Amino acid sequence: MNRLFLVFIALLALLPVLPTPEFWITQANYIGLSAIVAIGLVLLTGVGGMTSFGQAAFVGLGAYATSYLSTTLGVSPWLGLLAGVAVSMAVAFILGALTMRLSGHYLPLGTIAWGLSFFFLFGNMEFLGRFDGLSGIPPLELFGYSLRAGQDIFYLIWAVVVLAVVATQNLLNSRPGRAIRALKGGVVMAEAMGARTVWLKLVCFVFAAVLASLSGWLYAHMQRSVNPTPFGLNAGIEYLFMAVIGGAGHVWGAIFGAGLVILLKDQLQSLLPRLFGETGSFETIVLGVLLVLLLQHARNGLWPYLAELMPRRWRRQALVQPPAQAESLPVRARPAAGESLLVVEGARKEFGGLVAVNDMRFEVKAGEVVGLIGPNGAGKSTMFNLITGVLDVTRGTVRYLGEDIQGLPSREIVRRGIARTFQHVKLLGNMSVLENVALGAHLRGQAGVLRSMLRLNRGEEARLLAEAQRQLERVGLAHLMHEPAGSLALGQQRILEIARALCCDPALLLLDEPAAGLRYKEKEALAELLARLRGEGMSILIVEHDMDFVMNLCDRLVVMEFGTLIAEGVPSVVQQDPAVLEAYLGGL
Numbered sequence: 001m002n003r004l005f006l007v008f009i010a011l012l013a014l015l016p017v018l019p020t021p022e023f024w025i026t027q028a029n030y031i032g033l034s035a036i037v038a039i040g041l042v043l044l045t046g047v048g049g050m051t052s053f054g055q056a057a058f059v060g061l062g063a064y065a066t067s068y069l070s071t072t073l074g075v076s077p078w079l080g081l082l083a084g085v086a087v088s089m090a091v092a093f094i095l096g097a098l099t100m101r102l103s104g105h106y107l108p109l110g111t112i113a114w115g116l117s118f119f120f121l122f123g124n125m126e127f128l129g130r131f132d133g134l135s136g137i138p139p140l141e142l143f144g145y146s147l148r149a150g151q152d153i154f155y156l157i158w159a160v161v162v163l164a165v166v167a168t169q170n171l172l173n174s175r176p177g178r179a180i181r182a183l184k185g186g187v188v189m190a191e192a193m194g195a196r197t198v199w200l201k202l203v204c205f206v207f208a209a210v211l212a213s214l215s216g217w218l219y220a221h222m223q224r225s226v227n228p229t230p231f232g233l234n235a236g237i238e239y240l241f242m243a244v245i246g247g248a249g250h251v252w253g254a255i256f257g258a259g260l261v262i263l264l265k266d267q268l269q270s271l272l273p274r275l276f277g278e279t280g281s282f283e284t285i286v287l288g289v290l291l292v293l294l295l296q297h298a299r300n301g302l303w304p305y306l307a308e309l310m311p312r313r314w315r316r317q318a319l320v321q322p323p324a325q326a327e328s329l330p331v332r333a334r335p336a337a338g339e340s341l342l343v344v345e346g347a348r349k350e351f352g353g354l355v356a357v358n359d360m361r362f363e364v365k366a367g368e369v370v371g372l373i374g375p376n377g378a379g380k381s382t383m384f385n386l387i388t389g390v391l392d393v394t395r396g397t398v399r400y401l402g403e404d405i406q407g408l409p410s411r412e413i414v415r416r417g418i419a420r421t422f423q424h425v426k427l428l429g430n431m432s433v434l435e436n437v438a439l440g441a442h443l444r445g446q447a448g449v450l451r452s453m454l455r456l457n458r459g460e461e462a463r464l465l466a467e468a469q470r471q472l473e474r475v476g477l478a479h480l481m482h483e484p485a486g487s488l489a490l491g492q493q494r495i496l497e498i499a500r501a502l503c504c505d506p507a508l509l510l511l512d513e514p515a516a517g518l519r520y521k522e523k524e525a526l527a528e529l530l531a532r533l534r535g536e537g538m539s540i541l542i543v544e545h546d547m548d549f550v551m552n553l554c555d556r557l558v559v560m561e562f563g564t565l566i567a568e569g570v571p572s573v574v575q576q577d578p579a580v581l582e583a584y585l586g587g588l
C-alpha cells in the first residue's frame with residue numbers, strides 16, 4: 001500500500017469527525033457513489049477498452065431492486081442488496097454476451113441503446129411507480145445502528161469505494177488482470193498468449209455492473225426514494241465523463257474525476273444562471289466543452305498531471321517485483337530430437353480471389369531451426385497465421401505432434417506448445433517489461449478473477465513473475481525489467497517478444513521477421529540469442545525476409561514465392577537454386 005492511499009484513508013476517516021458542514025458531507029457521499037461506478041468504468045473502458053454509456057442502467061437496477069423489495073415486500077435492505085447484485089449480474093451477462101462482441105463504434109452505440117431502454121423500462125413499469133418512482137425506502141441498518149444521517153452512511157459509501165479500489169488494483173496486478181490489460185494490445189495477441197478474451201471482456205462487464213449496482217443500492221437507501229431520472233442516458237454519459245476526466249486507465253483517477261465533475265457541476269449550477277441572468281442547465285454545456293478540450297489536450301485525463309504535483313515518495317507505485325526466490329513452474333516434456341513436430345500438408349489460404357498460400361507443404365522436426373523465407377508478400381505471415389490459429393485454412397492440414405490442430409483457436413495452440421512473436425511488435429507500451437513477459441506465462445497459472453481480487457494468488461503470482469524474470473535473464477533484458485515496454489528500442493522490443501514467447505514454455509517457437517527494421521548491432525544481438533536458443537535444443541520456425549540473416553542460423557530453408565513452395569533444403573544449396581535467385585533478384 002502506498003503513502004497516498006494511507007493519507008487518503010486518514011482524510012476520509014476524519015472528515016465527518018471534524019466540524020465539516022452537512023453540505024460537504026452530502027457532496028462527499030455523492031462523489032463516493034459516483035466514484036464506485038467510475039471505478040468499474042476504469043476497468044471496463046480505461047483498461048479493457050470497451051466504452052460504455054450505459055452504466056447508469058445498472059445503478060438503476062441495483063436501486064430499484066432494493067427499493068421495490070423493501071417498500072412493497074418489506075424485505076431487509078441486505079437481501080435487497082443480494083437481489084440487486086444478482087439481477088445486475090444476470091442482465092450484464094446477457095447484455096454483455098450480446099454487445100461485447102460488437103466492435104468499433106457499434107459497442108458504444110449498443111450501450112446507448114440499452115441505457116435508453118432501461119430508462120424507459122423503469123419509467124413505464126406500474127410496479128416501479130412509473131416516472132414518479134418509489135418512496136418510503138428505509139435507511140440502512142448496520143449492527144442495529146441506523147445509517148439515516150449523512151455522516152453515518154458516509155462511512156459505508158467510502159468503505160465500498162476503498163474496497164472497490166483495492167479489489168480493482170489487486171485484479172489488475174494479477175494473472176487475469178494482465179490478460180485484461182492485454183485486451184488493448186489487440187485480441188490476436190492476447191489469445192496468442194492463451195487468454196480467453198471474450199470471457200475476460202464479459203468478466204469486466206459484469207464486474208463494472210456489480211459496482212454500479214452497489215452504488216445504486218447505497219443511493220436508494222441514502223436518498224430514501226428513487227425515480228428514473230438519475231438512471232438515464234445523461235447519467236450514463238456523466239459517469240463516462242468522470243472516468244475519462246480522471247484518466248480512464250487509473251483507479252485513482254475515477255475518484256478524482258467523480259469529485260471534479262460533481263463539484264464543478266454544483267458550482268456551475270449556481271454560477272451560470274447568475275452569469276446569463278436566466279435559468280437553465282448551462283452546466284451540461286460547459287461540461288461538454290470541457291470534455292472536448294480535455295480530449296484534445298490531455299487524452300489520458302487529469303490524474304497523471306495531479307500525480308506529478310505530489311511528493312515523489314507518495315507517488316512511488318509499488319513496483320511489480322519478482323520475488324527473491326520462488327519455485328520454478330513445471331515445464332512440458334520435450335519431444336525427442338528428430339521427432340516430427342509440425343507437418344503442413346497441402347495448406348491453402350484464399351482471401352477472396354487472392355491465393356495467399358498455395359498448397360504449401362513442409363515439416364519441422366524437434367531440435368531443428370527452419371527458415372521460412374521469401375520476398376515480401378510471399379505469404380509467410382499468412383502461413384504463420386494458419387499454424388497459430390489466427391486464420392483457418394481454405395484447404396489442407398496442419399498437424400502438430402500428430403494432432404490435427406487446424407481450426408483450433410490460438411489459445412489452444414499455444415497451450416499445446418507453439419508460441420509465437422509478431423511481425424509488427426504487439427506489446428503493452430505502458431506496462432513494465434517484466435509484466436509484459438509474465439503475460440506469456442498466462443497458461444501456466446490458474447488464479448481466476450475472484451482469487452486475484454482477494455489476493456489469494458500470492459504464491460502463484462510469485463512463481464509467474466519469477467519465471468518472467470528468468471526468461472528475461474535468458475534473453476539478456478533483465479536489467480530493463482522495470483522500464484515501460486514502450487520505452488525500449490525496437491530491437492529490444494523484439495527480444496522482449498521472444499522472452500514472452502519463451503514464457504509460454506514452448507516446444508516450438510515461431511518468430512515472424514524478428515530482424516526486420518533492426519540496426520546492425522541489434523541484428524547481431526538477435527542472431528547471438530537465436531544461436532544460443534538453438535544450442536539449448538529449441539525448435540524454431542523463423543520467418544524472414546532477409547536471406548543473409550538466416551543463412552548461418554538455419555538447418556533448413558523453405559522458400560515461398562506468391563504463396564507457393566519454390567525450394568527447400570540446406571541453406572548452401574537453396575542459396576544457389578535458380579528459382580530462389582530469380583525470386584530474390586527478380587530475374588538476373
Ligand code: ADP
Nearest residue numbers: 351354356374375376377378379380381382383
Ligand atoms: P509475407 O508475410 O510473406 O510478406 P503475407 O502473408 O503478409 O506475406 O501476405 C501474402 C499476401 O496475402 C499478400 O498479397 C497480402 O496482401 C495478402 N493478405 C495477407 N493478409 C490478408 C488479409 N487478411 N486479407 C486479404 N489479403 C491478405
Ligand code: MG
Nearest residue numbers: 380381382423
Ligand atoms: Mg510477413
